Amino acid sequence: MNPSVDALRATFGNAIGRALDSCGDTIVYVAREQLLAVMAWLRDTPEQAYDYLVDVTAVEYRDRERPLEVVYNLRSLARRADLRVKVTLDPRGDLTVDSVVPLWRGADWLEREAFDMFGVTFRGHPDLRRILMWETYAEGYPLRKDFPLRGRFSRAEQVRQALAANPEAHYSMEELSIAEAYDELPADMKERLRRGERGTLPDFE
């Protein structure tokens, strides 16, 4: 068992849940409210020095009674130690957890992927958008256990939607605004964009 677990218990008390050992890896459960404080402490305390975020992902079990878990793999490069921190969420309840992007920029795309695949919302993430699926993808969260292997829609409907999405024909709201092209758009298109519809880029001669 990794000695960091005892140090965590001494510092955070009840915020640290059970800890277990699986195949030689130490897993420690942390209360959702305290996640950011625990992570910052693990990163910044010299005796811990978990300075490297290996991975952020989520796990949902086939057993419907088990909660969904958000999994953080931490590593201390200098001490050559690994620690796996988990936060449990109720899959039928509020899937929100604090983002660790303020601590590790490497979490940016990893959290976006967990959001895309599991629907976990990371509070405080600077740019939480879908990443592997396109932005208008409407079938839900593919890695959830209630998502069928072949998707929710029929094959024909999936093909139709994928072709209609045509992501290269559009720029996102953010992209339009950064190029200051937004100001030049007609008023009705601005209104549609404000409502969340995405516009086709006007043809520039």
Add this chain to the structure above:
Amino acid sequence: MTKRTVELELATPGLDAQGRPVRVPLAVTDTDASPTEPHLAGEHMLINIGPQHPATHGVLRLVVELDGETVVRVIPHVGYLHSGFEKLGEYRHYNQIIPLTDRTDYLSPMANNIGFALAAEKLMGIEVTPRCTVLRVIACEMSRIISHMVWLGTTAIDLGAFTPFLWAFQQRELIYNLQETWTGARLTTSVTRVGGMMADIPDDFVPGLRAFTQQFPRTLGEIDRVLTRNSVWVGRTQGVGALTAAEAINYSLSGPMLRASGVPYDLRKDQPYLNYETYDFDVVVGEHGDVYDRYLVRLEECSQSNRILEQALNRLPDGPINVDDPRLILPPKSRAMNDMEAMIYHFKQVMEGVKAPIGEAYVGIENPKGELGNYLVSDGTAKPVRWRIRPPSFINLSALPKMAEGHLLSDLIAINASVDIVMGEVDR
């Protein structure tokens, strides 16, 4: 930014009075502060690169905001090659997942097979045989060489050098021929099984690989001679896309990207697997973290891989390649057809699969692109509850905006090439 002086051998006027090659100081040229077209000052342009573009190394789409020719912002869009491997893995037996791993990082399929097999073996508590361990080291290092050769060739093309591409792909072809004699496939090798290997190496494999290791340093030397001190190459790569060690760690970079920034972290040394701690090789570390240092790191890693290959060939022991456990390893066809017990084991493995105990395991291996992690969660059945790939090039690519902003558009191409992405793995 630190200024560096590099000895330029090619395309330089000649020697100085002391007979040494002329040393040209390399520094960032001062940009003219006054715009030549005042009415365009402050105008930003939005351009779209990809997803079908030769310089994006796959179906990557970059939306770039430009101020003149300077990159102000990069927004990468990935997912065009998303195949849902992780979802598929939840519906497959452990051995049936191995063909999926081929298709993630398709430039180093053997190393992916090994990464998955190691994770499954850790989950099941299996110790593989000595011969299998050495064969896996050989497969890993062969993969590293072919992956770095592809990276080197394509990056050289992006920056205008065509000749190294031909040399690099010639070497890759030699390894592909060896892979073909071993596994029957050049790309989709599927060489491992949980608890062993799909097949032992053929008779002419060891002499073939030995011949490769003897001629390979010559090609590396040629590439080194034509690129390392080439003024065009140096000018296009030095000081471009530099990340400090602290930034590289904060962005969770791994592999050559991390080491080029000066962080001496290599999983083969720091979390040894496959007895890597018993091989004599050096961890290659850069200093400045720019595109040039990433090139130097990858080039030197190839010769270190060559050293490991030579040592592995010398120590390759005889013996079985698979663990002696009939519940894990399929019996030979002749026994399955003639022996009742072997037939039952064969049937149970094919129909039910190998059951893993309840638990979870994470194994990271040093793939050519960086740390390839396989995270398996089991609920005691023959199929994993969750199979997570920690994709090294996905995470390395996420630092692209940070690296490219402020550089020229042409530097963006060099920086993107230096990340060494493979979209099969980024999108999975």
